[in-house]
Amino acid sequence: MSSVPLTQFPRPSLAVDTATFTVTGRGLEIVLVTEDVGLALPGTFVHERERLEAAVLRSLRTKAGITGREPEQLHVFDDPDRDPRGWVVTVGHLDVVPGSVVAEGLRGGSITLVPVSEVGVDGGVQLPYDHPRVFIEALRRVRDAYSQHPDPWGLLPETFSLGDLQTLHEAVAGEELPRDTFRRSMKRQLEPTGDYTDGRRGRPSLLYRNRSAGHSHHG
Amino acid sequence: MSSVPLTQFPRPSLAVDTATFTVTGRGLEIVLVTEDVGLALPGTFVHERERLEAAVLRSLRTKAGITGREPEQLHVFDDPDRDPRGWVVTVGHLDVVPGSVVAEGLRGGSITLVPVSEVGVDGGVQLPYDHPRVFIEALRRVRDAYSQHPDPWGLLPETFSLGDLQTLHEAVAGEELPRDTFRRSMKRQLEPTGDYTDGRRGRPSLLYRNRSAGHSHHG
DNA sequence: GGAATAGTGTCTGTGAGACACTATTAG
DNA sequence: CTAATAGTGTCTCACAGACACTATTCC
Numbered sequence: 001m002s003s004v005p006l007t008q009f010p011r012p013s014l015a016v017d018t019a020t021f022t023v024t025g026r027g028l029e030i031v032l033v034t035e036d037v038g039l040a041l042p043g044t045f046v047h048e049r050e051r052l053e054a055a056v057l058r059s060l061r062t063k064a065g066i067t068g069r070e071p072e073q074l075h076v077f078d079d080p081d082r083d084p085r086g087w088v089v090t091v092g093h094l095d096v097v098p099g100s101v102v103a104e105g106l107r108g109g110s111i112t113l114v115p116v117s118e119v120g121v122d123g124g125v126q127l128p129y130d131h132p133r134v135f136i137e138a139l140r141r142v143r144d145a146y147s148q149h150p151d152p153w154g155l156l157p158e159t160f161s162l163g164d165l166q167t168l169h170e171a172v173a174g175e176e177l178p179r180d181t182f183r184r185s186m187k188r189q190l191e192p193t194g195d196y197t198d199g200r201r202g203r204p205s206l207l208y209r210n211r212s213a214g215h216s217h218h219g
Numbered sequence: 220m221s222s223v224p225l226t227q228f229p230r231p232s233l234a235v236d237t238a239t240f241t242v243t244g245r246g247l248e249i250v251l252v253t254e255d256v257g258l259a260l261p262g263t264f265v266h267e268r269e270r271l272e273a274a275v276l277r278s279l280r281t282k283a284g285i286t287g288r289e290p291e292q293l294h295v296f297d298d299p300d301r302d303p304r305g306w307v308v309t310v311g312h313l314d315v316v317p318g319s320v321v322a323e324g325l326r327g328g329s330i331t332l333v334p335v336s337e338v339g340v341d342g343g344v345q346l347p348y349d350h351p352r353v354f355i356e357a358l359r360r361v362r363d364a365y366s367q368h369p370d371p372w373g374l375l376p377e378t379f380s381l382g383d384l385q386t387l388h389e390a391v392a393g394e395e396l397p398r399d400t401f402r403r404s405m406k407r408q409l410e411p412t413g414d415y416t417d418g419r420r421g422r423p424s425l426l427y428r429n430r431s432a433g434h435s436h437h438g
Numbered sequence: 439g440g441a442a443t444a445g446t447g448t449c450t451g452t453g454a455g456a457c458a459c460t461a462t463t464a465g
Numbered sequence: 466c467t468a469a470t471a472g473t474g475t476c477t478c479a480c481a482g483a484c485a486c487t488a489t490t491c492c
Binding site for chain 1: 298299
């Protein structure tokens with residue numbers, strides 16, 4: 001970067017698009033909003049001197065009526081012809097929120113939840129623009145993170161049983177997981193609280209908490 | 220993204236910075252150029268309707284005198300105060316090139332090679348701006364890729380011995396690797412040619428080639 | 439022969455996956 | 466009691482790491 005005045009260079013419009021996931025009784029779902037082109041990832045242009053993360057949170061709040069948590073950058077889409085209105089560079093993002101957070105948006109009718117298995121397939125929902133690539137990369141990252149850590153985005157409450165955890169992981173992975181292997185690999189990363197569940201059917205189960213409270217879905 | 224005219228939004232300047240690695244007799248090194256602020260990663264502003272990859276290759280060619288190969292996006296740096304000249308958003312990139320490619324730039328005196336172990340340490344080279352973060356993330360990715368694949372960026376010639384490959388991997392990793400484990404894990408991913416080295420000291424070794432010719436340093 | 443490099447065989451520990459069994463609760 | 470869930474023990478397989486040995490070449 002040299003010392004040429006900045007005004008000498010034409011500048012692109014900068015936008016963000018966000019793949020937001022949540023887990024419901026139906027499994028892993030993605031949050032979509034209705035645009036001119038149909039169902040799409042919520043996005044917005046970045047305001048002057050606004051941070052990308054702030055733009056993501058703003059778009060989730062105003063377009064989807066939900067409170068984002070920790071937007072994570074995925075990839076920059078820079079095809080100069082990707083938007084017919086002009087030169088627009090978009091940064092794809094990822095976020096994961098608990099079901100309670102999307103409830104408001106759902107009541108308001110501003111968002112649509114779609115199971116990830118129905119995105120991009122025949123008879124399912126087709127996303128516009130570069131959104132399919134954002135979706136695919138975001139889904140890959142979420143599944144990667146959950147295959148290595150108990151609860152990278154803190155979807156579960158402070159304490160939880162291994163059964164709760166496995167139900168969550170199976171929703172994210174979209175398939176059943178072997179029970180014994182799952183428990184052994186997860187127990188290493190969890191801290192037993194000494195308390196037990198009760199009131200449920202079957203034998204009460206030990207409650208655990210995450211060993212390292214801080215989130216870290218990197219690596 | 221709504222249908223509001225694009226001109227309604229202020230736009231940031233868009234730039235790229237690239238951490239380019241190469242392997243020399245001294246090990247893994249990074250390509251730096253001299254700017255007002257001292258040694259820095261080569262970078263440039265993105266021209267109108269130019270792709271990020273094209274801007275990266277252009278900056279490597281004009282500032283470093285080297286031919287880039289496959290720039291890969293790392294991360295967007297969006298702190299509005301990161302550049303005193305105004306609102307500049309930078310996309311950090313990564314590339315890895317063979318030693319032969321940097322030779323021209325070295326003769327021209329436009330670049331400086333610095334061993335990665337001397338970047339960011341006391342008594343070593345301090346990078347300006349966000350460049351330390353680009354460097355660290357880029358180094359992590361290169362080491363990750365080489366710990367899983369034989370030669371993700373094709374630094375070795377078409378055929379090579381396991382000894383050559385191990386020397387390369389030890390340069391990248393910055394540490395010695397266990398010989399037997401290294402060979403067994405790599406042999407699975409390589410195809411023996413049936414030919415042997417000759418003219419070297421010691422027992423001649425089988426030559427291998429990469430099983431899948433195409434590059435893929437993703438995952 | 440000695441130094442240097444290449445290649446192989448074997449043992450141990452760890453962890454994944456499969457399978458089976460016991461334990462504790464609700465109804 | 467049965468159904469349902471939780472928890473444990475054991476076996477096998479694959480692979481990493483350590484170690485030791487043999488093989489082939491240059492000097």
